[in-house]
Amino acid sequence: MHGEQDLSRLVQPARVHRSLYTDPAIFQLERERIFSVAWLYLGHESQIKNIGDYFCTRMAGKPVIVVRDAGGAVKVVHNQCAHRGSMVVASDKGSTDEFQCCYHGWTYHLDGRLKAVPLQHGYPQDFDPKSSRTAMLAVPRVTSYRGFIFASLAADGPSLQESLGYMTTSIDDMVDRAPDGDIEVAGGVFRHSYNGNWKLYLENLCDAAHPWFTHRSSIDAAQQQADDVFTDGFGEIAIRQMRQNGAPYSFWESQVGIWTYPNGHSYLGDYHDDAKLVAAMNDPVFRDYIAALEARKGKEAAKKILEVRRWNSNIYPNLSFMSQFQQLRVVHPVAVDRTEVHTYSFRLRGAPERMFRNTISFANVVNGTGSLVLTDDLEIYNRIGLGLSSEGAEWIEIGRGYLSDVADEHGGRRGKNSTSEVYIRNMFDAWLGYMTGTPRESARFPHGAVA
Amino acid sequence: MSAHPQPAVRPQSAAPAWDRQVCEDFLLHEARLLDDGKFDDWLALFTPDAQYWVPSEPDQQSPYDTVSLIYDDRRLLETRVRRLASPRIYSQEPRSRTSRIVTNVTVEETAPDFAVVRSKFMLIEFRRNEQRLFGGTCLHRLIADGDALRIRFKRIDLVNCDAPLDGLVVPF
Numbered sequence: 001m002h003g004e005q006d007l008s009r010l011v012q013p014a015r016v017h018r019s020l021y022t023d024p025a026i027f028q029l030e031r032e033r034i035f036s037v038a039w040l041y042l043g044h045e046s047q048i049k050n051i052g053d054y055f056c057t058r059m060a061g062k063p064v065i066v067v068r069d070a071g072g073a074v075k076v077v078h079n080q081c082a083h084r085g086s087m088v089v090a091s092d093k094g095s096t097d098e099f100q101c102c103y104h105g106w107t108y109h110l111d112g113r114l115k116a117v118p119l120q121h122g123y124p125q126d127f128d129p130k131s132s133r134t135a136m137l138a139v140p141r142v143t144s145y146r147g148f149i150f151a152s153l154a155a156d157g158p159s160l161q162e163s164l165g166y167m168t169t170s171i172d173d174m175v176d177r178a179p180d181g182d183i184e185v186a187g188g189v190f191r192h193s194y195n196g197n198w199k200l201y202l203e204n205l206c207d208a209a210h211p212w213f214t215h216r217s218s219i220d221a222a223q224q225q226a227d228d229v230f231t232d233g234f235g236e237i238a239i240r241q242m243r244q245n246g247a248p249y250s251f252w253e254s255q256v257g258i259w260t261y262p263n264g265h266s267y268l269g270d271y272h273d274d275a276k277l278v279a280a281m282n283d284p285v286f287r288d289y290i291a292a293l294e295a296r297k298g299k300e301a302a303k304k305i306l307e308v309r310r311w312n313s314n315i316y317p318n319l320s321f322m323s324q325f326q327q328l329r330v331v332h333p334v335a336v337d338r339t340e341v342h343t344y345s346f347r348l349r350g351a352p353e354r355m356f357r358n359t360i361s362f363a364n365v366v367n368g369t370g371s372l373v374l375t376d377d378l379e380i381y382n383r384i385g386l387g388l389s390s391e392g393a394e395w396i397e398i399g400r401g402y403l404s405d406v407a408d409e410h411g412g413r414r415g416k417n418s419t420s421e422v423y424i425r426n427m428f429d430a431w432l433g434y435m436t437g438t439p440r441e442s443a444r445f446p447h448g449a450v451a
Numbered sequence: 452m453s454a455h456p457q458p459a460v461r462p463q464s465a466a467p468a469w470d471r472q473v474c475e476d477f478l479l480h481e482a483r484l485l486d487d488g489k490f491d492d493w494l495a496l497f498t499p500d501a502q503y504w505v506p507s508e509p510d511q512q513s514p515y516d517t518v519s520l521i522y523d524d525r526r527l528l529e530t531r532v533r534r535l536a537s538p539r540i541y542s543q544e545p546r547s548r549t550s551r552i553v554t555n556v557t558v559e560e561t562a563p564d565f566a567v568v569r570s571k572f573m574l575i576e577f578r579r580n581e582q583r584l585f586g587g588t589c590l591h592r593l594i595a596d597g598d599a600l601r602i603r604f605k606r607i608d609l610v611n612c613d614a615p616l617d618g619l620v621v622p623f
Contacts, residue, residue, distance in 0.1 A: 188507050188517040191615040217537035221530045230500040234515065235527035242530070340615045345518065356516065363518045370505060370521035372534050375618035379542040382579075 002026060004436040011428045014399030018388045020431075021197040021396070027336035034317050034434040035060035038263075039143075039150040039163050041319035041330060042066050044344075045074065046147065046184035047093070052110060055093035058332055059153055064139060065089050065099070066149060069110040076139035076151045077112035088136060099136065112136035146175045147183065166410040167265040170313035174323045176305045179289075179296040179350030183326070187345040187360050192369045196381035198317075198333035201341060202427060204377055205312040205320050205329075206268040208252040208418040209400070211245040214380055218372040219246035237325075237358055238365035242373060249419075256311075256418035259408055264316025264430030266423035270309050285354040292350055314423070316430050325362035337385050343367035398424045469566040474593060475556040477600045478570055482551040485622060493622070494532045498594060498601045503528050505607045505623060520612060520619055531622070540620075547578040547621045553589075565594045565603065572607075576621060585623065586610050 002010075002025065010017035020026055040059055043066055047055050054067035056079060063079040065088075081088050081101040088101045088108070098115055099108040107116045114134045120127065128134065141152040143160040148171055150160050161168065175183055204210065211219070222242035260266040294302040314320045321328040326346035334340055345363045347356050365371050388396075401420025405413045415422040432438065484493040497503070504514055505521040514522035523531055534540055555571040567590060574585040592604035607623040 186516075188511075189613075190507065190518055190520075191613070193615040193617050195617075214541065217534045217540035218530070220537055220539065221534035224533060225526060225530045227526075229529060230525040231527075232502070232524045234522065235524045235530075238527055239530065360515060360518055364522055368518065368520060369507075369616045370519075370619035372527075372531055375542040375620050376540070378618040379544075383541075 002029065004438075007435050008432060008438070011432050012395075013425070014402040015395040015397050016428055018394060018396055021199065021384070022336060022388050024336045027197075027333070029435060030333070031060045034431070035333065036153040037157060037434060038317055039141075039152050039160050040317070041315060042076065042149045042151050044147055044183075044185045044328075044346075045144055045149060046182075048074065050095065052095045052097050053093075054089065054096065054110075056089055056091070057330075059139065059151065061333070062153075063087060064151075065136075066151075067110050073111075074142055074144060074149055075111045076142050076149075077108075077136045078139065080136065081106055082114065082134045082136060083117075106134075108136050112138050146171055163263055164315065165263065165265070166261050166412060167267075167313065167315055169308075170267055170310055170315075170321070170323070173305075173308045173310055173313075174321060174326070174346070177293070177323055177326075178348035179292040180348075181296075182349040183346040184349065185344050186347040187356065187363065190343040190363070190367050190369055191340060192343075192367070192374065192378065193334075193338070193340045194378045194381040194385075195337055196339060196385035197336060198331050198339045199427070200381045200384055201329075201331050201339060202314055202316070202320065203424050204380070205314055206258055206266055206423045207421075208256055208258070208268060209249075210380070211247075212249065214376050215242070215245045215373055217376065218242045221372070222246075234357070234361050237361045238372075241362065241365050245373065252419055253417045258415040258418045258420055258423055259412055260414065260423045260426035261408075261410070261412035262430075263433075264427040265314060266426055267313040268311040268418060268423075283358070285352055285358060288352045289348075289355050292352060296350060316427055325366070326359045327363060327367060329367065339381070398428070469558055469561040471556060471558050474558055474566065474568045474591075474600075475553075475570075477593065478553045478556060478568065478589075478591065481602070482553045482572070486549050486551055488546070490532045490535045490622070494528065496600075496602050497525070497528065497605075498596070498603045499525060501525050501528065501602055502604050503622070504605065505609065505612070505619070507612055509608065509612060520609070520616070521622075535620075542618055542620045543578075545579060547576050549577075549621055550575045559590075565592055567592050572623070574623060583617075587612070587623075589623075 010020055042057050043055055048066060048068040051068050051070060051072060054065050056063060056065055058064065065077050065079050067075050069075045079087050079089055081103065083101065083106045084103055086101055086103045088099050105118045106114065109115050112135050114129045117129065139151045139153060140155040143150055145160060145164065145168060219242055222239050223246060225239060255270060257269045258266065259269055290302065293305065310323060312320050312322050318331045326348065327343065328346065329341050329343045332340040332342065345359050365373055368374060398421045401415045401422055404416040405420065405422045406416060408414050413422060481493065481496055503521065503523045505519060507518050507520050511517055535543065552573045553570050557569050558566055559569050560567040570589045572587060572589055576583045587607060587609040590606040591602055593600045594603045
């Protein structure tokens, strides 16, 4: 087992030890010290609109039920019968007025309290149906921010708001884009998986230096694709996205930025803009959408909303989302070398119906299990898993841009340009904090600058 | 099986006898091209306005309001096939080897100018050190193009379409 001393030696300012990606004991510690402590994103309130609606997910590998209880509050309960330990709810999602175990019929209220037990007379005298011993245990802390449900398995700790800090503005960006001020999960789920560590996924999402290489095959294929062949319009966004992955380094270095904030959060920004890349702005559907947004919010407010140009926003340790095409990904570590990612799409209430079609099209190309783009990312994660199993380099470099990070006016730091690995260093600062109790502030600004 | 976006009406060609055996032979030919990695020849089996669809949900009704493991119009399908030929397609380095079994072929619907053919398939894919097994139901909407058959629409329903899946690169 690794002591605190050992763990802090594994993370250096510009490199980390490979065992962080390969050692099952460290993975187990991450489950205990990160995933059993941090605020984890579980889902969105639109997935449980009515009393009794629920969905199942996992926290630190443990099955939980996220449910809207009889009082209308969001509760998270462990999916385990208090009697013999059976998993009570077996469907991924549904609606119910109680939870009933299929083994001996123990029946629970939506918030996990025991409701009824067959043959209760047979249990010992001190059997107390009101005790926590006879309840499906509730996860201690559950909080939503603008419909985004987070929970923590730890009874104490910083509030969600404190933990998110400035990153609440990324969630605002996601929600404010809806003309009616509300978004809802829609359009199904992708579940993709790979043989590699969970951290690799988050480390790739703001990596502006990889598309040129990793996605070469789809960049070339899309750039060579004739535009005058049959299309039902659905492939348009996909082709544009693939082509723009081939933007030259000079673009990434000068036009895109990377911002990071305490607790491991970050976003890649200034990416998606009509004057620069992809952009739906010329799309007639997007013009209708802008008109709808302006009609509801006013021209000035709509302009301000659309001026936020963030690409992926990452909330450490399990969430990434992007507002422009309403995508969200949840990272589920399965084992030290196995990860599952579940991705969701959102519908903007009050936006033209055709806009959601663009959202689905974009989801297919960016998050689809059969995507021409994502499959090469998955291959990279697999190869890192394979490469790290060698007896080669002991340390992994995360030093691109090191010593050139600059302070940000909102208490974070940003890379000098978008290809800085500052967001990876930032995640490891948070990692150290969770794993050892001591975040390494000194590593954040080696010049001594203070955020 | 569910509806899909209605194809444009095509000019009627000489009505072939929609013989089950002829259709089955065509599906076996298609499977062989895929197993042999002859993706350009496979693409040539599709009409210029073809659609290729692998839903993400059982009984998925539409590719437009729900995500799909793959949904390609002709333009994307061409791009997909061109990428498969790229020396820089890292997710196919090394290449997959595949073996397909196509069976239970039935002609579900016929008209003078098209037929809907249903089949069951199993696909074994081996790549690197892993062998994967896929299975499911295919729907082909075939049209007659002179003496040849062409695929106007292909839908592949994997039995595990909603499971966590590693990347899908070789077409079904």
